[in-house]
Every structure is written in C-alpha cells, then in structure tokens.
Amino acid sequence: MVKRFIGQLIDLGHALIMRGLTASPQEGFATASGAIRLEDERGLDAHSCAGAAPTRNHPAEAAKIQQGIEKDLLKGRPDTVIIEVTSKCNLRCHYCPKADPLVDSLPHVNTDMSDAMLDTLYAFCKSHGTKDVTLSGVGETAMHAGWHRRLGKFLDDPDFKLYTVSNFARPLDDDDLAAFLRFDTVQVSFDSSDFMMVRKLRSKANLGIITYNIVRLKQKIREAGAGPSVVVNCTLLRDNIGHLADLARFCRELGVDKLLVGEMMNLTAYNTFDGIEKLTSAEIRVLADQMASAREVLAGTATVFEPRDSLLDLLWRREADLADGASDRREDRGWGSCLQPWSMPLVRSDGKVFACCIAVDEVEPVGDLATSSMAEIFDGTRARAVRADILAGRPSVPCATCVMARKMPPEEFKELVRNWL
Ligand SMILES: C[S@@+](CC[C@H](N)C(=O)[O-])C[C@H]1O[C@@H](n2cnc3c(N)ncnc32)[C@H](O)[C@@H]1O
Ligand code: SF4
Ligand code: SF4
Numbered sequence: 001m002v003k004r005f006i007g008q009l010i011d012l013g014h015a016l017i018m019r020g021l022t023a024s025p026q027e028g029f030a031t032a033s034g035a036i037r038l039e040d041e042r043g044l045d046a047h048s049c050a051g052a053a054p055t056r057n058h059p060a061e062a063a064k065i066q067q068g069i070e071k072d073l074l075k076g077r078p079d080t081v082i083i084e085v086t087s088k089c090n091l092r093c094h095y096c097p098k099a100d101p102l103v104d105s106l107p108h109v110n111t112d113m114s115d116a117m118l119d120t121l122y123a124f125c126k127s128h129g130t131k132d133v134t135l136s137g138v139g140e141t142a143m144h145a146g147w148h149r150r151l152g153k154f155l156d157d158p159d160f161k162l163y164t165v166s167n168f169a170r171p172l173d174d175d176d177l178a179a180f181l182r183f184d185t186v187q188v189s190f191d192s193s194d195f196m197m198v199r200k201l202r203s204k205a206n207l208g209i210i211t212y213n214i215v216r217l218k219q220k221i222r223e224a225g226a227g228p229s230v231v232v233n234c235t236l237l238r239d240n241i242g243h244l245a246d247l248a249r250f251c252r253e254l255g256v257d258k259l260l261v262g263e264m265m266n267l268t269a270y271n272t273f274d275g276i277e278k279l280t281s282a283e284i285r286v287l288a289d290q291m292a293s294a295r296e297v298l299a300g301t302a303t304v305f306e307p308r309d310s311l312l313d314l315l316w317r318r319e320a321d322l323a324d325g326a327s328d329r330r331e332d333r334g335w336g337s338c339l340q341p342w343s344m345p346l347v348r349s350d351g352k353v354f355a356c357c358i359a360v361d362e363v364e365p366v367g368d369l370a371t372s373s374m375a376e377i378f379d380g381t382r383a384r385a386v387r388a389d390i391l392a393g394r395p396s397v398p399c400a401t402c403v404m405a406r407k408m409p410p411e412e413f414k415e416l417v418r419n420w421l
Contacts, residue, residue: 074384076342084137087349100270108350124374134163148179155182168213169205183228192243193250229257237264238274245293262308337408355386359397
C-alpha cells in the first residue's frame with residue numbers, strides 16, 4: 001500500500017480523466033453499439049456493420065480507412081509523463097510513507113534520478129510530442145538549493161507545460177523562485193493555517209516559511225507579469241477537519257489560485273492518524289459544515305475551491321448513511337474508467353516505469369529505463385497487458401480501490417479509449 005497516494009496528489013490524473021470523458025468522438029470509429037459510422041462528407045458510405053471495410057472505395061483508401069477503424073486500443077499515447085526527480089525529502093510527514101522507516105529504507109527510496117535518465121526522458125517527450133510533464137513524485141524536488149540546474153532542459157523549453165508538487169519548507173532564494181516561475185502549476189502542500197497543526201501533520205514544516213515563500217512567489221509572478229498557477233493542496237484527516245474554513249480564508253488572503261482538498265489515505269501501518277472514513281456522525285457534520293463555509297469564503301474570489309471527487313463521494317456516502325440510518329454502507333469505486341495507463345506513465349527516481357501513478361510499488365513496473373528505452377516500455381508487452389486487463393474488466397492495477405477510478409461499464413470505457421486515441 002505504498003505510494004498509492006501519488007495519484008491523489010497529482011491533479012493531472014483527474015484532469016486527464018475528465019479530458020478523456022469529454023473527448024469528442026473522432027470520425028469513423030465504432031459507436032457504443034459497435035457499429036461503424038463513416039462521414040458522408042468524405043465521400044464514403046455510411047456503414048453500420050461492425051468491423052466491415054467500406055466497399056465502394058479504392059483499395060488503398062479502403063485500407064487506410066480500415067486501419068483507422070481497427071485502432072490498436074492497447075497502444076496508448078503519452079500525453080503526460082510523471083518524473084520522480086528524486087525520492088529524497090527534507091520532511092517526514094507522518095501520513096506519508098516516507099515517514100515509515102521500513103518504507104524509507106527500501107533500496108530504491110532516497111535516490112536521485114540520474115542526469116542520463118533525465119536526458120532520456122526529455123528526448124522521449126520531445127520525440128513523442130508529450131507536452132505535459134510533472135517534475136515530482138514522492139520526495140521533494142526542490143529540497144536543495146540549485147535543484148533546478150538539473151532540470152534546465154525542461155525548464156528552458158517553452159514547448160512544455162510543467163507541473164510540480166512541493167512542500168515549500170525551505171526558505172526559497174531568488175534562483176529557486178525564478179525556476180518556479182517556469183512552471184505552469186506549482187502545488188504547495190500544507191493542511192491548515194494553524195502553525196501547530198502544520199507542525200503536527202507535516203513534521204518539521206514551518207508555516208511561517210511556507211507562507212513567506214508563497215508571498216514571494218506571488219510577488220515574482222506579479223513582477224514578471226506571468227508565472228504558474230499556485231495551488232494549495234490540503235490533505236484532510238480527523239485532526240484538521242475543523243480547520244478547513246480558516247485555511248480557505250488564509251488561501252484567499254495569500255491570493256493562491258486554487259485550494260485543492262482531498263482525503264488522507266492510510267498507506268502504511270506507521271501512520272496512526274485517523275482518516276475521514278473513521279469520522280463519527282458528529283464529525284461528519286463538522287466536516288460538511290466546514291466544506292460549506294470554505295466554499296462560501298471563496299465564492300466570487302480569485303481562489304477556486306476544489307474538493308476532490310473522491311472526498312465528495314465519501315462525504316456524500318457518509319451523509320446518506322446518516323440520513324437513512326444505514327450502518328456502514330461502502331461501495332468500491334468501480335473497476336476503473338481511467339486512461340492513465342494509456343496516457344500517463346510514471347518514472348520512479350530509480351528508472352522503473354509504472355503504468356499509472358497509483359501502481360507505484362503496488363504492482364510490478366512495466367519496464368526499467370536501465371535496460372529498455374521509454375518508447376519500448378510504453379508500447380511493450382507489460383504496458384499493453386495492463387491496458388488489456390483494464391479493457392477486459394479485470395485490471396491488474398488496483399483500480400477497484402483507487403480514488404482516480406470512475407465507475408463506467410467496460411463497453412463504454414472501451415469506446416472512450418477508442419475515441420480518445
Ligand atoms: C508525496 S508529496 C510529494 C511532493 C512534496 N514533497 C510535497 O509534500 O508537496 C505530494 C502530496 O502527497 C500528499 N500526501 C502524502 N501522504 C498522503 C496520504 N497518506 N494521503 C493523501 N495525500 C498524501 C502530501 O500532502 C502532498 O500534498
Ligand atoms: S514533504 Fe512530501 S514527500 Fe516529503 S514526507 Fe512530506 S508528503 Fe512525503
Ligand atoms: S489504479 Fe486504475 S484507476 Fe487508479 S490510476 Fe491506475 S489505472 Fe487509474
């Protein structure tokens with residue numbers, strides 16, 4: 001159960017799922033019923049027999065069309081690459097697996113990705129048209145001054161939309177801030193506007209320093225007239241449910257662009273905090289009130305309030321339980337209408353590649369950059385098998401319990417993949 005939370009943290013996953021769900025059907029592909037429609041305006045027959053090639057066209061054209069019709073649904077397209085630049089960190093937040101001495105002593109943990117691997121990934125992204133790159137995983141990319149020097153290729157390339165998640169726990173200097181200005185989104189993690197609560201949840205983190213860094217980054221953005229969206233990510237657990245409205249006020253005062261709120265996942269035995277699922281009825285009401293207040297506080301301001309879907313689901317289920325007196329109704333999250341294995345590989349700092357951000361340490365990697373190229377891995381047997389298993393409705397990655405999964409019948413999902421590819 002290690003590192004499964006990265007997905008929770010990486011907003012991109014959700015954005016991607018939504019993108020997939022709203023993707024408009026492309027011409028000439030199968031409909032939900034399996035029928036094939038070809039556009040009349042291209043001078044083709046409109047067909048409705050599954051898999052049949054058009055009959056009235058030139059053979060070469062027919063072959064081309066057939067190729068389009070019979071898409072390789074297992075192929076994937078790496079729209080986003082998540083790069084764990086380092087798995088070292090200056091904090092040990094109690095709820096994070098990095099705080100667990102057992103996890104933290106695993107051989108691959110506490111390593112920096114090699115410069116050669118960063119170069120390889122840069123080349124892969126360029127040659128495959130990957131525009132969205134996340135430069136963090138589990139660990140702190142900006143842990144040391146000068147962190148950005150290794151990432152120059154990405155930071156200096158205007159083709160990329162860069163994302164990162166950071167603890168902002170170290171006083172950032174002008175060079176650090178200049179590097180953060182190159183990102184499209186900088187997500188900063190802290191879970192309360194109360195100094196002592198931040199200390200309790202985020203180990204040595206000092207809210208004063210985090211605040212100072214955000215204020216300075218916002219100032220640099222103003223001076224430059226451009227810069228990243230600054231997002232605050234709050235992880236909710238029993239201890240800080242009563243802090244949400246105040247955190248919303250704090251974010252509004254800081255002028256952050258978004259307050260993202262998600263629930264803590266219990267990932268290791270070391271984490272003794274209670275999650276939202278353990279809340280009593282009275283505490284659920286407190287949380288519901290805090291959510292409403294936070295929404296109100298931020299309504300009409302420049303700070304967007306964005307609770308994660310999984311948190312809203314959880315809250316909704318618990319409130320429904322309270323309303324109808326059911327004891328502990330729990331549904332799984334479905335088997336996973338999620339495009340990540342097609343679109344968003346994660347590369348761990350040691351070069352192991354995973355099919356999605358949730359699969360890290362949960363299942364075997366789909367490849368290793370030390371022995372294969374990223375292109376080989378992304379279209380390799382193991383990556384394709386992960387996709388095939390999802391399409392078959394029996395995923396080998398943990399979709400059933402994943403916060404990124406959306407319930408969707410297999411046929412509909414297959415259609416979504418077909419349209420998205
Ligand atoms: C693993 S950290 C990596 C980036 C950076 N070190 C940071 O803390 O922002 C990314 C995010 O994961 C969140 N996180 C850590 N453990 C979590 C857990 N058990 N459940 C949910 N989110 C968690 C953190 O609060 C943080 O927002
Ligand atoms: S700062 Fe991030 S990576 Fe480091 S321990 Fe905390 S949550 Fe984990
Ligand atoms: S485990 Fe399944 S639902 Fe979760 S991110 Fe991976 S593929 Fe998506």
